[in-house]
Amino acid sequence: MSKIAFKNITVESFDPKTISAKLKISFIRENKEDYVNKEFQLRHPLTIVNHIFLATKSKDRILHDRPPSDPLEALEMYSPIKIEDEDKVEEKIISFITDLCLRAKNMTTNKNAVQHMKIINWFKTARLDFVLQQKEKKEHDSTYIKMFKRTMK
Secondary structure, three states: OEEEEEEEEEEEEEEOOOOEEEEEEEEEEOOEEEEEEEEEEOOOHHHHHHHHHHHHHHOOOOOOOOOOOOHHHHHHHHOOEEEOOHHHHHHHHHHHHHHHHHHHHHHHHOOOHHHHHHHHHHHHHOEEEOHHHHHHHHHHHHHHHHHHHHHHO
């Protein structure tokens, strides 16, 4: 069973006319960094999240028309793919994509030019990080443990 750890999701480009965004989904699978680029209409957040999970899980999976030649090839083709901390990751992605959709909708209904430009500029830097948050937590935990050990001496 292979594991996927999401690294980040970045908005590569945003088209205000069609209300679509090109997302770069970076992840780590089997200690190798990989990414998927997908373009989405920013209308239905849950559909986008489902497509993100499907795209990352099916990356580099080849559907063969012929039966596998050996048992190891069969296992590779049909082995399940697990996402680390799937519930937390899904919750963060839903929140991020919902925010993207709401801002895109606000841009179409907003008539103020300054607010319109602020939203477009926000899309240029929109990003959701996962791995960095885990590293920060580990660093925080290690400093807490060091402080605890000092007070115990």
